[in-house]
């Protein structure tokens with residue numbers, strides 16, 4: 399999958415100024431960058447939510463267009479949302495198939511009803527693929543954060559995703575759940591599914607990603623394999639847009655979990671809470 403030279407403008411705001419990225423099957427790719435860098439907008443172009451003003455989307459080397467979100471989904475591209483967007487009052491199988499329930503004939507071909515049996519067996523199949531067994535009839539409100547995440551990703555697997563996009567999947571999760579995410583990402587990799595993960599957490603990006611791109615003000619300012627560069631260098635790139643003026647400062651900040659674009663050393667949890675407050679204010 400490749401996005402080539404994507405441009406997108408909203409009125410006076412240029413959100414994307416010609417962005418190119420590519421992801422291989424089974425590869426985990428992190429999209430990094432400060433607030434308003436254009437990460438979510440780029441993924442909305444890939445999932446058919448927005449149409450680019452210029453640039454192309456390629457699947458298997460063939461140029462394609464996604465006029466709607468369902469066109470993108472039909473080609474195996476699935477988005478997992480930040481809060482996992484699950485319906486608490488429904489059970490696991492209903493959440494996996496929400497809005498896309500399989501149907502079967504009822505007393506002849508004229509009347510169709512939802513095929514709950516198939517939903518149940520398919521739910522068991524996808525959760526087994528993730529190695530996270532959850533009873534298909536359990537209400538989602540009873541699930542832990544990690545289990546909710548599995549259901550959200552299970553939604554993607556039930557429809558044979560080849561690329562799963564996660565926009566800030568761990569923003570509301572504890573450290574233990576972040577570990578689980580790393581495990582799930584590894585499962586997706588083993589299944590040959592590509593993953594694009596948007597995150598503000600460098601430790602998380604370095605833990606899961608094979609490669610990453612740093613975006614700033616609508617442009618890619620760097621792309622690396624995770625073994626080519628340090629977290630501190632990436633943090634500098636995110637806030638300055640270049641490594642030209644990067645100076646190695648002995649020992650400082652290494653080992654501390656820092657939020658991208660931030661120069662403070664407040665614990666990650668407090669920062670995540672602050673970021674959430676900010677998001678609430680904006681919406």
Ligand SMILES: Nc1ncnc2c1ncn2[C@@H]1O[C@H](COP(=O)(O)OP(=O)(O)OP(=O)(O)O)[C@@H](O)[C@H]1O
Pocket residue numbers: 408411412413431432433434435436437438439440
């Ligand atoms: N629907 C829209 N209408 C107008 N402007 C928009 C719209 N969507 C995004 N933008 C603008 O485009 C720019 C990029 O936004 P985007 O949401 O892609 O950033 P981001 O990298 O995902 O940031 P964050 O890390 O805060 O989620 C911002 O300046 C934003 O205000």
Ligand SMILES: [Mg+2]
Pocket residue numbers: 437438439565
């Ligand atoms: Mg965003």
